[in-house]
Amino acid sequence: MTAIESSILSADAYVQDLLRAAEAQSAIGTFSRRTFLKVTGLVGSGLVLAFYVGEEGVALANAKAKDFAPNAFLRVSPDGTITLFSKAPEIGQGIMTAFPMIIAEELDADWAHVKVEQAAINPAVYGRQSAGGSRSIPVSWDQLRRAGAVGRAMLVSAAAKQWNVSEAECTTENSTVYHKGSKRKATYASLATAAASLPVPDEKSLKLKTRAEYKLLGKRIGGVDNHAIVTGKPLFGIDQVLPGMQYAVFVKCPAVGGKVAEANLDEIRKLPGVTQAFVLEGTGKPTEVMPGVAILAKSTWAAFSARQKLQVKWDESAASKDSWTAYVEQAKKLASQSGPDSIRNTGDVDKVFAESKPVEAFYTYPFIAHAPLEPQNTTASFKDGAIEIWSPTQTPEAGVKLVADVLGIAPEKVTLHQTRVGGGFGRRLMNDYMCEAAAIAKQAGVPVKLQWTREDDMHHDFYRVGGFHSFKGGLDKTGKLIAWQDHFITFTQDGQRPTSGGDLSADEFPAQLLPNARLTQTKLPLKIPTGPWRAPRSCSIAFATQSFLHECAVAAKRDHLDFLLEVMGEPRWLQQGNEFALNTGRAAAVIKLAAEKAGWGKQLPKGRGMGLAFHFSHAGHFAEVAEVSVDENRKLTVHRVVVAGDIGPIINMSGAENQTEGAVVDGFSAAMGQQIDFENGRIVQNNFDAYPILRIANAPKVEAHFIQSDFTPTGVGEPALPPVAPAIANAIFAATGHRVRSMPFTSEGYTI
Amino acid sequence: MRLTINGKEHVVNDVAEDTPLLWVLRDHVGLVGAKYGCGVAQCGACTVHLNGAPVRSCSIPVTAAVGQQVTTVEGLAGKDGKLNAVQAAWIEHDVAQCGYCQAGQIMQATALLKSNPKPTDADIDAAMAGNLCRCGTYTRIRKAIHAAAAKLSGEMVSQN
Numbered sequence: 056m057t058a059i060e061s062s063i064l065s066a067d068a069y070v071q072d073l074l075r076a077a078e079a080q081s082a083i084g085t086f087s088r089r090t091f092l093k094v095t096g097l098v099g100s101g102l103v104l105a106f107y108v109g110e111e112g113v114a115l116a117n118a119k120a121k122d123f124a125p126n127a128f129l130r131v132s133p134d135g136t137i138t139l140f141s142k143a144p145e146i147g148q149g150i151m152t153a154f155p156m157i158i159a160e161e162l163d164a165d166w167a168h169v170k171v172e173q174a175a176i177n178p179a180v181y182g183r184q185s186a187g188g189s190r191s192i193p194v195s196w197d198q199l200r201r202a203g204a205v206g207r208a209m210l211v212s213a214a215a216k217q218w219n220v221s222e223a224e225c226t227t228e229n230s231t232v233y234h235k236g237s238k239r240k241a242t243y244a245s246l247a248t249a250a251a252s253l254p255v256p257d258e259k260s261l262k263l264k265t266r267a268e269y270k271l272l273g274k275r276i277g278g279v280d281n282h283a284i285v286t287g288k289p290l291f292g293i294d295q296v297l298p299g300m301q302y303a304v305f306v307k308c309p310a311v312g313g314k315v316a317e318a319n320l321d322e323i324r325k326l327p328g329v330t331q332a333f334v335l336e337g338t339g340k341p342t343e344v345m346p347g348v349a350i351l352a353k354s355t356w357a358a359f360s361a362r363q364k365l366q367v368k369w370d371e372s373a374a375s376k377d378s379w380t381a382y383v384e385q386a387k388k389l390a391s392q393s394g395p396d397s398i399r400n401t402g403d404v405d406k407v408f409a410e411s412k413p414v415e416a417f418y419t420y421p422f423i424a425h426a427p428l429e430p431q432n433t434t435a436s437f438k439d440g441a442i443e444i445w446s447p448t449q450t451p452e453a454g455v456k457l458v459a460d461v462l463g464i465a466p467e468k469v470t471l472h473q474t475r476v477g478g479g480f481g482r483r484l485m486n487d488y489m490c491e492a493a494a495i496a497k498q499a500g501v502p503v504k505l506q507w508t509r510e511d512d513m514h515h516d517f518y519r520v521g522g523f524h525s526f527k528g529g530l531d532k533t534g535k536l537i538a539w540q541d542h543f544i545t546f547t548q549d550g551q552r553p554t555s556g557g558d559l560s561a562d563e564f565p566a567q568l569l570p571n572a573r574l575t576q577t578k579l580p581l582k583i584p585t586g587p588w589r590a591p592r593s594c595s596i597a598f599a600t601q602s603f604l605h606e607c608a609v610a611a612k613r614d615h616l617d618f619l620l621e622v623m624g625e626p627r628w629l630q631q632g633n634e635f636a637l638n639t640g641r642a643a644a645v646i647k648l649a650a651e652k653a654g655w656g657k658q659l660p661k662g663r664g665m666g667l668a669f670h671f672s673h674a675g676h677f678a679e680v681a682e683v684s685v686d687e688n689r690k691l692t693v694h695r696v697v698v699a700g701d702i703g704p705i706i707n708m709s710g711a712e713n714q715t716e717g718a719v720v721d722g723f724s725a726a727m728g729q730q731i732d733f734e735n736g737r738i739v740q741n742n743f744d745a746y747p748i749l750r751i752a753n754a755p756k757v758e759a760h761f762i763q764s765d766f767t768p769t770g771v772g773e774p775a776l777p778p779v780a781p782a783i784a785n786a787i788f789a790a791t792g793h794r795v796r797s798m799p800f801t802s803e804g805y806t807i
Numbered sequence: 808m809r810l811t812i813n814g815k816e817h818v819v820n821d822v823a824e825d826t827p828l829l830w831v832l833r834d835h836v837g838l839v840g841a842k843y844g845c846g847v848a849q850c851g852a853c854t855v856h857l858n859g860a861p862v863r864s865c866s867i868p869v870t871a872a873v874g875q876q877v878t879t880v881e882g883l884a885g886k887d888g889k890l891n892a893v894q895a896a897w898i899e900h901d902v903a904q905c906g907y908c909q910a911g912q913i914m915q916a917t918a919l920l921k922s923n924p925k926p927t928d929a930d931i932d933a934a935m936a937g938n939l940c941r942c943g944t945y946t947r948i949r950k951a952i953h954a955a956a957a958k959l960s961g962e963m964v965s966q967n
Contacts, residue, residue: 285910429844478905480941713904713944
């Protein structure tokens with residue numbers, strides 16, 4: 056194995072680690088080790104609450120106001136300003152509004168006068184600061200509620216002391232403390248300085264609000280950056296500018312693993328506006344810096360124009376030769392067999408299949424790209440052995456570590472400023488573009504903005520991996536599903552484990568609920584990098600499993616709704632107390648709700664049909680019913696999608712509905728027309744003309760319904776997406792009798 | 808090169824003639840509301856107005872804008888900061904998710920309401936077909952355009 060090949064392998068291992076970290080659930084239901092810290096000595100700054108983190112926390116507390124302020128969670132100033140700091144990246148999931156809402160609820164702050172700022176990147180102070188795995192809300196729920204509750208308790212205590220009354224007699228509302236008995240009131244602003252001189256109460260002694268007491272949570276609250284967005288303010292990574300900055304492009308081999316053999320750099324350096332051009336050997340890891348040519352210029356356009364003249368001879372001896380068409384042929388040949396890896400083998404599927412003829416089907420889905428609308432970029436300035444970076448990342452803390460590694464400097468020498476992110480979808484869990492900008496800035500000796508083109512973004516992604524499922528389903532005499540077999544054909548980088556995002560769980564629905572189940576796996580060797588795409592694994596696997604489940608219902612001549620509820624069985628938790636495990640009671644409730652709201656079972660005209668699908672992922676239970684019509688030329692119209700979800704109590708109803716509407720559009724968009732082809736290691740698609748994102752005319756109506764239970768609130772960015780594709784595919788079958796077994800649907804002749 | 812942007816004269820130097828208007832706005836004039844998404848007029852994130860008509864600024868050379876009135880999202884609000892009806896409706900309906908495409912959407916929608924004050928759903932679909940939203944906020948975009956249209960027609964009635 057060449058050095059570059061082993062680097063590619065280690066990059067996949069790194070992506071798997073990122074995904075594992077994003078989906079870590081350890082913090083759910085437990086408060087982190089950190090305790091609150093009041094910041095003293097800030098004259099005139101009022102009450103500032105942060106977290107105590109050992110000796111570093113003490114040092115922070117003694118620092119000057121300007122040093123400390125960015126590390127705060129909340130700041131109540133004597134001038135009446137309440138500033139709440141949002142610690143996670145805003146990628147369009149609405150966290151910059153949801154996080155402060157949670158603090159404000161317990162603080163009883165007047166939302167109309169709350170100011171929200173992006174917190175500094177400092178995991179030692181804030182804990183988890185990434186955006187991924189739909190984990191931001193569940194992991195931070197207790198931490199943020201207690202931050203607000205501690206602040207409120209100190210303000211109440213200050214008022215009670217002033218009035219010489221008991222704290223228990225005081226109430227709070229809209230940033231004001233009230234004492235009903237004496238008809239006195241005091242604003243938080245007037246109490247801020249006094250509160251700052253009080254000791255911090257033990258947060259565990261504080262009573263948090265019950266759901267019935269919420270005044271802010273669950274309401275429809277607009278995004279805190281909305282005004283800045285509609286007026287075109289410089290919020291995003293691409294909008295950052297530094298004095299003396301140069302504009303960079305970085306050209307890598309179109310086939311991953313290729314190295315620069317020769318490049319016409321002398322010619323490039325003479326082009327108008329070009330300031331520098333050089334080769335970076337890189338680290339050879341797709342997650343860091345691959346070999347390539349950097350061109351720096353006085354403007355973006357000068358850099359873009361110069362790259363058109365760039366001629367590179369690539370050494371592709373260790374580069375990818377992957378071919379999608381070859382993989383499809385291989386997979387088809389393997390379909391009739393079982394795979395060499397056993398993932399689950401319970402009961403006796405062979406006995407069931409011997410007793411009655413099984414239902415059989417083969418499902419396919421392609422590689423797809425993330426294609427966030429803001430192409431990758433990062434602005435960086437390297438000076439005196441330290442680097443300062445502005446980047447639209449989903450994992451700032453991982454980015455700091457990686458940049459430090461790549462540059463060979465200590466993490467303390469890396470200062471990262473989180474910008475707003477023009478779409479994440481999992482792509483920006485990886486910080487390759489950040490590492491590239493850092494390496495280019497260091498080499499160039501000037502501040503640099505690295506700007507990828509759309510084509511760069513489409514050619515150098517960590518793709519949602521494609522896959523194949525060869526199913527058999529077994530029914531008993533009553534038409535009940537009792538056996539499930541899936542030969543899952545996926546990909547591997549190292550020959551040992553599936554590539555990132557391409558693994559099938561032994562507990563994948565519905566195998567875990569059936570008496571007889573056999574899941575086997577074949578792994579085809581792959582070099583093209585893969586990674587998490589919105590609802591990783593679920594975004595593709597649910598299409599296959601939920602469509603085939605419907606096939607089994609049809610074969611059993613049963614109603615899909617009854618059949619699905621029968622599979623769920625008695626209401627129970629599959630792992631008692633683990634809110635990240637399927638709860639069949641919650642599942643059945645959302646399935647019934649979606650069916651009821653959609654009018655399941657009603658007579659529809661010819662060519663029109665309804666389809667149902669359920670999926671559990673990222674702690675969210677979601678059922679969806681799509682209503683479609685299909686004409687004789689397979690022109691598809693999705694009229695509406697009814698969504699029922701249970702993610703516990705809703706933080707921001709507007710945000711939850713917006714995410715759900717977006718997930719339906721994204722799910723349909725990907726299922727309908729998106730596919731990344733590759734031949735000889737090269738990605739075929741270049742831009743949106745070949746990679747269609749759904750447009751407004753084809754966006755279905757979406758009705759979102761939430762069951763607001765008392766479970767811990769969990770994220771909604773991902774789990775609403777997986778049921779979309781199978782619900783539509785099942786509706787197509789209901790409308791036409793034609794079974795769609797591959798994505799994109801255009802590959803089966805459908806158009807919109 | 809002299810450009811009139813949001814009613815203000817700008818002189819830009821050292822710009823190649825084939826530079827798309829988008830990059831002159833962003834890199835030379837410092838107006839970053841118009842966004843780069845695809846560079847080939849496929850996504851609409853770069854939409855600005857040329858003499859009131861929506862254009863994809865990534866795909867027209869800056870020379871085509873000389874002597875014309877260029878309006879960007881930064882120029883939509885009144886001098887007092889009052890948002891136009893489309894911007895206000897975008898906030899009221901909490902349209903944005905990541906927000907990256909929304910300046911382009913707002914420019915396109917503003918132009919639509921100028922030429923068609925009461926658009927139907929089909930009119931909206933046709934006019935907004937060139938503007939991608941990767942987050943899928945289309946339902947809200949449609950609602951916000953209808954709301955802005957209703958508000959503008961209300962203002963017209965009260966003025967008459």
